[in-house]
Amino acid sequence: MPSSVPVSEFDRGRLDSRNIPGAVVEVTPTETYRIGTEHGTVNTTFSRSELLKGDSNIVRDVNPELMSVRHLAGLHSAHGGQGFSKCSCGSTCSSKRCTCKKSAVKCNSHCHPRNGKCTNK
Structure with missing residues (x-):
């Protein structure tokens, strides 16, 4: 299922996107979701209400390496991320x-x- 992870204003730069495109790679027994992106997989899980529905053509390959949302936001940034x-x-x-x-x-x-x-x- 394609989805997007919201990025707080503290974890991104001023010109960066508010969301990271990704896909659900794991559903835990407690009904939380782990999201994978082409740069890495988010090291935390999200509830269904925290995720945004994404475009199905955005994510092609998912990198299984676990990373924080802040680090992934910097990798997805065209401007180098926060700071x-x-x-x-x-x-x-x-x-x-x-x-x-x-x-x-x-x-x-x-x-x-x-x-x-x-x-x-």
């Missing part, structure tokens, strides 16, 4: 010591607003 990275360099941000440069991300306004020497913008 963002930033550096607090006082230099030019041109070496791999800068966390943004190491991650191949441009520095943003959250990194170091008073550093005028940054070349990684």
Whole structure:
């Protein structure tokens, strides 16, 4: 049965989807459901009322590896999931010591607003 797992606002980024598409892979004796996605299987079970009906063409292969909803939301995200990275360099941000440069991300306004020497913008 195709279904979607709701993702709370604390487990996803602002631009991420509110649901993770999946399929029911297990029904427990207590009538709760385990959902599998193409990136992994959710490590918790859900009651029928918590799940949303999904499109049958979305999930093709289910990965049996157990993962948390937050981790799966990050894997399904086009933007990297919850949170963002930033550096607090006082230099030019041109070496791999800068966390943004190491991650191949441009520095943003959250990194170091008073550093005028940054070349990684």
